[in-house]
Amino acid sequence: MIEFAPDVPRWRQVVEVLRERIADGTYPPRSRVPSVVQLTEEFGIAAATAQKALRALRAEGLTYTEPGLGSFVSKERPSTPTQ
Template identity: 65%
Template sequence: MSIELDETRPKWRQVASILRARIADGTYPPGSRVPSVVALTGEFGIAAVTAQKTLKALREEGLIRTETGMGSYVTGLPSRPSPD
């Protein structure tokens, strides 16, 4: 079962906001893996390209790092709440 997303807002922004909150609340502590593209597509009912865009945004914010063939890992905590 996937999480319901607001159809009037970009899905990747909504998923990124949820992942940011999970990082901030310790669900995904520093050093832990974040869900893969496949896991995100299943959990949120989004396309793979949307999941990739979500992870790219978190990488650009410095919240995660991606190791080829290994996955994406939390590197830090959000510095401020996101408006998403």
């Protein structure tokens, strides 16, 4: 588990970790990203928080969902937005 900053929503912090893992190749293109259950276990978060993080990655174009199979890293890696 990671230590969460109290002033940033947990789902955003999970998104940042997953975004970094996609960028560094931990999750290469077309590979499956962790499921909601796996994220809840790894980060100690609620299922709704994990779902929100996965939706955010999909909205950024970093992942796509195959119904019944899970979420996968997109083929093209968009550049990571700077904050």
